Amino acid sequence: MTHDNNTLHINAFLMGVGHHEAAWRHPRTEAHRVLDVAHYQELARIAERGRLDSIFFADNLAVGAYVKRNVHTVFEPITLLSAIAPVTEKIGLIATASTSYHEPYALARAFASLDHLSNGRAGWNIVTSGTEAEAFNFGYDAIPEHARRYARAEEFVDVAEQLWDSWEPGALVLDADEGVFADPGKVHAVDYAGERFRVRGPLNSPRSPQGRPLLVQAGSSEDGKEFAARHAEAVFTAQQTLAEGQAFYRDLKDRLARHGRAEGDLKVLPGLVPFIADTEAEAVALQQEFTGLISPDYALRQLSTMLGLDLTAYPLDRPLPPLPDESAVEGQKSRFTLVKQLAAGRELTVRQLIGELGGGRGHRTLAGTPEQIADDLETWFRGGAADGFNIMPPYLPGGLTDFVERVVPILQRRGLFRTEYTATTLRGHYGLAPVPNRFADAVPATA
Amino acid sequence: MTHDNNTLHINAFLMGVGHHEAAWRHPRTEAHRVLDVAHYQELARIAERGRLDSIFFADNLAVGAYVKRNVHTVFEPITLLSAIAPVTEKIGLIATASTSYHEPYALARAFASLDHLSNGRAGWNIVTSGTEAEAFNFGYDAIPEHARRYARAEEFVDVAEQLWDSWEPGALVLDADEGVFADPGKVHAVDYAGERFRVRGPLNSPRSPQGRPLLVQAGSSEDGKEFAARHAEAVFTAQQTLAEGQAFYRDLKDRLARHGRAEGDLKVLPGLVPFIADTEAEAVALQQEFTGLISPDYALRQLSTMLGLDLTAYPLDRPLPPLPDESAVEGQKSRFTLVKQLAAGRELTVRQLIGELGGGRGHRTLAGTPEQIADDLETWFRGGAADGFNIMPPYLPGGLTDFVERVVPILQRRGLFRTEYTATTLRGHYGLAPVPNRFADAVPATA
Numbered sequence: 001m002t003h004d005n006n007t008l009h010i011n012a013f014l015m016g017v018g019h020h021e022a023a024w025r026h027p028r029t030e031a032h033r034v035l036d037v038a039h040y041q042e043l044a045r046i047a048e049r050g051r052l053d054s055i056f057f058a059d060n061l062a063v064g065a066y067v068k069r070n071v072h073t074v075f076e077p078i079t080l081l082s083a084i085a086p087v088t089e090k091i092g093l094i095a096t097a098s099t100s101y102h103e104p105y106a107l108a109r110a111f112a113s114l115d116h117l118s119n120g121r122a123g124w125n126i127v128t129s130g131t132e133a134e135a136f137n138f139g140y141d142a143i144p145e146h147a148r149r150y151a152r153a154e155e156f157v158d159v160a161e162q163l164w165d166s167w168e169p170g171a172l173v174l175d176a177d178e179g180v181f182a183d184p185g186k187v188h189a190v191d192y193a194g195e196r197f198r199v200r201g202p203l204n205s206p207r208s209p210q211g212r213p214l215l216v217q218a219g220s221s222e223d224g225k226e227f228a229a230r231h232a233e234a235v236f237t238a239q240q241t242l243a244e245g246q247a248f249y250r251d252l253k254d255r256l257a258r259h260g261r262a263e264g265d266l267k268v269l270p271g272l273v274p275f276i277a278d279t280e281a282e283a284v285a286l287q288q289e290f291t292g293l294i295s296p297d298y299a300l301r302q303l304s305t306m307l308g309l310d311l312t313a314y315p316l317d318r319p320l321p322p323l324p325d326e327s328a329v330e331g332q333k334s335r336f337t338l339v340k341q342l343a344a345g346r347e348l349t350v351r352q353l354i355g356e357l358g359g360g361r362g363h364r365t366l367a368g369t370p371e372q373i374a375d376d377l378e379t380w381f382r383g384g385a386a387d388g389f390n391i392m393p394p395y396l397p398g399g400l401t402d403f404v405e406r407v408v409p410i411l412q413r414r415g416l417f418r419t420e421y422t423a424t425t426l427r428g429h430y431g432l433a434p435v436p437n438r439f440a441d442a443v444p445a446t447a
Numbered sequence: 448m449t450h451d452n453n454t455l456h457i458n459a460f461l462m463g464v465g466h467h468e469a470a471w472r473h474p475r476t477e478a479h480r481v482l483d484v485a486h487y488q489e490l491a492r493i494a495e496r497g498r499l500d501s502i503f504f505a506d507n508l509a510v511g512a513y514v515k516r517n518v519h520t521v522f523e524p525i526t527l528l529s530a531i532a533p534v535t536e537k538i539g540l541i542a543t544a545s546t547s548y549h550e551p552y553a554l555a556r557a558f559a560s561l562d563h564l565s566n567g568r569a570g571w572n573i574v575t576s577g578t579e580a581e582a583f584n585f586g587y588d589a590i591p592e593h594a595r596r597y598a599r600a601e602e603f604v605d606v607a608e609q610l611w612d613s614w615e616p617g618a619l620v621l622d623a624d625e626g627v628f629a630d631p632g633k634v635h636a637v638d639y640a641g642e643r644f645r646v647r648g649p650l651n652s653p654r655s656p657q658g659r660p661l662l663v664q665a666g667s668s669e670d671g672k673e674f675a676a677r678h679a680e681a682v683f684t685a686q687q688t689l690a691e692g693q694a695f696y697r698d699l700k701d702r703l704a705r706h707g708r709a710e711g712d713l714k715v716l717p718g719l720v721p722f723i724a725d726t727e728a729e730a731v732a733l734q735q736e737f738t739g740l741i742s743p744d745y746a747l748r749q750l751s752t753m754l755g756l757d758l759t760a761y762p763l764d765r766p767l768p769p770l771p772d773e774s775a776v777e778g779q780k781s782r783f784t785l786v787k788q789l790a791a792g793r794e795l796t797v798r799q800l801i802g803e804l805g806g807g808r809g810h811r812t813l814a815g816t817p818e819q820i821a822d823d824l825e826t827w828f829r830g831g832a833a834d835g836f837n838i839m840p841p842y843l844p845g846g847l848t849d850f851v852e853r854v855v856p857i858l859q860r861r862g863l864f865r866t867e868y869t870a871t872t873l874r875g876h877y878g879l880a881p882v883p884n885r886f887a888d889a890v891p892a893t894a
Contacts, residue, residue: 022626024621024623024628025623025624025626026623031621031623031628032621035563035619035653037532037533037563037564041533060651061552061553061556061651062651063634063649063650063651067628067629067631067634067649068627068628068629068630068631069626069627069628070628070629071628072628072629072651072652072653073651073652074560074563074652074653075560075563075564075652076556076557076559076560076652078526078529078557079525079526079529079557079560079561079564080529080560080564082525082526082527082529082530083529083530083532083533083564085484085530086484086488086530086533086534087533101550101552101553102550102553103548103549103585105508105548105584105585106508106548106549109508109523110523110525110526112523113521113522113523113526113527114526116482116484116521116522117484117522117526117527117530133647136645136646136647137552137646137647137648138550138552138646139644139645139646172482174471174478174479176471176472176473176478177472179469179472179516179740179742179745180515180516181471181478181514181515181516181517181518181519182514182515182517182519183515184514184515187510187514197586198583198586199583199584199585199586200580200583200584201584202510202514203510204507204508204509204510204519204520205519205520205521205522205523206482206519206521293626295626298626
């Protein structure tokens with residue numbers, strides 16, 4: 001086992017009134033709450049009651065595929081989490097932000113600010129924005145190539161890490177008598193001159209409590225996995241079977257040593273959409289209620305976006321048409337392959353595929369009792385497929401409340417999950433060491 | 448009188464532990480609070496107790512002139528105000544953000560998010576970032592020319608306004624039974640194709656409570672005034688004398704008609720740094736305590752930055768050397784001219800000038816009793832030099848508390864200031880009409 005303390009980690013991935021695409025139509029939700037910051041604050045407090053490691057918001061810099069039926073994002077994640085920080089105390093706050101359409105200085109600064117105002121609870125889910133709709137909002141005529149997006153991400157994170165280090169620990173002096181605010185010898189220019197970015201620094205923010213946000217990544221393409229192996233401290237991933245989960249886990253962990261990292265430095269968190277009820281039959285019936293509310297015209301458009309293929313007029317009761325190889329895709333490669341495998345492996349019709357994807361857009365869905373959900377998590381955790389889980393409640397707040405009140409206590413009784421927070425920072429929750437500072441911790445060349 | 452309701456408006460400009468550059472060294476402050484979000488939340492609540500229209504944070508995308516002695520910004524304004532929104536209910540929240548170093552889609556979205564999560568209290572102080580240090584952090588070798596920065600700002604605001612309009616009021620349907628989230632006929636692409644930006648839209652956020660943030664501007668150069676006349680709804684300005692204030696006020700108001708705007712559509716808010724005490728002598732003595740704590744080496748560097756001229760080795764007890772014309776300045780033109788006039792008009796030595804600038808970097812400082820401060824504000828307001836004021840407490844929180852508890856009640860007794868909030872949005876506080884929507888309110892061409 002490579003797990004620290006044999007306990008698992010849990011992130012709550014929060015989305016509107018639930019991950020299921022028809023959640024907002026079900027009587028267990030109230031659709032208008034997607035617009036209400038108090039709804040998200042309540043979700044964060046529920047997750048914190050469960051002692052979860054973190055909450056997380058995804059993002060997309062464009063309107064969704066089909067605005068008529070798409071419960072749309074209202075809040076930008078960094079601002080939303082800034083508004084959640086004051087009403088929570090311990091839980092980590094992970095925001096998605098794109099390296100393709102921001103500037104490193106401004107984004108590094110926003111995350112430093114979130115880390116300051118949450119007292120060390122900020123995390124950054126690094127994305128490269130793989131949709132055409134996003135490219136069109138930032139002056140491009142097409143999606144920038146996958147490899148170019150990752151090359152930019154690489155430089156972006158490199159600059160950002162240097163900026164976060166630019167104020168050493170102890171740079172703040174705050175000596176009012178002598179009038180010395182900071183020690184200029186501990187505040188460093190970074191003088192970054194790369195292919196895409198030139199940034200002098202230092203960052204316009206003293207070092208934040210964690211030094212920098214927790215770095216999170218979610219792409220599972222070859223580029224994505226290499227990027228994760230170099231930079232990520234937590235990885236969200238969609239894996240449908242235990243065997244696939246184990247293979248992905250091993251693949252990612254095996255890449256770490258090449259980058260001078262230990263296996264514990266990166267936590268693998270597969271996604272799970274849990275439908276929870278007193279009996280398995282009730283849980284399955286609940287899931288079917290949601291599936292029955294899917295609008296096929298919306299689901300077809302969403303599927304078309306995932307595959308980069310217009311399926312809106314395609315017959316529902318036939319299998320998918322032949323799909324190209326992942327190498328031909330410039331958008332979201334790993335999601336493409338996942339959907340392709342899901343459909344091919346079980347010979348699903350388009351209608352069946354839409355139902356399977358409805359819960360979590362490619363993430364694994366499981367309907368069962370609290371014990372069954374806990375058993376499943378334990379199997380993946382002990383089976384070397386996960387360091388923890390990215391829990392994606394199909395409806396909110398109820399699906400999160402059920403997980404926290406019914407599944408978490410079982411995991412706690414089994415010794416698999418904390419009963420109290422033992423750390424104050426997001427890095428601490430995930431069992432990660434403090435971030436070293438390249439300036440303060442550098443060994444002098446002449447030592 | 449052009450004032451609506453004959454009542455004035457008050458913005459609290461909050462900066463660290465006070466606007467006076469030596470505030471952090473004075474026993475009335477605690478320097479470490481610059482790092483504490485709770486400090487800024489407390490300031491916002493004090494301002495809200497005083498029924499002030501808004502609070503405001505400035506920003507600069509680089510470290511200050513002299514990190515050793517410069518009490519440095521910690522928080523990015525949009526994230527900080529997002530963390531203040533949950534602990535306040537009514538007061539407006541104005542954040543500075545640069546048009547030179549952001550992308551319009553991302554920034555428009557961040558402000559929409561702040562407006563949503565504050566229920567209609569967001570404001571944007573639009574700046575073009577006139578320092579070399581900022582340019583170096585965003586890939587430039589020098590400050591982009593003043594005129595080019597303003598041309599970009601013009602396009603930027605144009606795109607942003609179209610994006611904010613892209614979801615008409617009523618676009619959200621939220622019909623769970625029919626599965627209709629939004630009315631696609633009321634969600635519009637903007638297809639912006641300008642010299643600098645190409646943005647398809649729509650914005651990835653339904654229309655926010657105010658439609659868009661209140662637009663605020665603070666540059667007083669010719670470009671700045673024209674920009675304000677076209678776009679700004681509130682203007683922060685530094686004016687040293689009543690006559691200068693009246694001239695600036697008239698100049699700005701006279702420009703509005705050319706852009707189809709009424710005088711009430713733009714509120715002029717001169718800055719004031721008030722030292723408040725029981726007697727005038729005590730207030731003057733208090734101001735002198737702060738002046739005495741100024742570090743000349745820091746003040747000289749700051750003055751050098753304002754003037755674009757190295758004065759760090761210049762003798763303190765001589766007048767300024769001859770200064771070029773504003774037209775030769777590519778940085779912050781209006782601040783340059785203000786300092787030049789302040790020094791020349793009163794034949795100040797550099798040491799005296801540093802003392803004058805210590806309170807508010809060119810903003811007017813006034814030491815007096817609460818009655819004297821109130822008299823002064825009333826004189827400017829009734830004298831046609833102000834629609835309200837940008838109050839810059841020299842030390843915090845005490846200087847704000849004194850203003851709210853001692854000056855505001857006098858203004859209220861005189862009928863010059865509200866005793867309760869009568870609106871729920873920032874626009875409402877400033878007496879501005881709701882923002883029309885270009886799509887919803889357009890008269891059909893064939894009507």
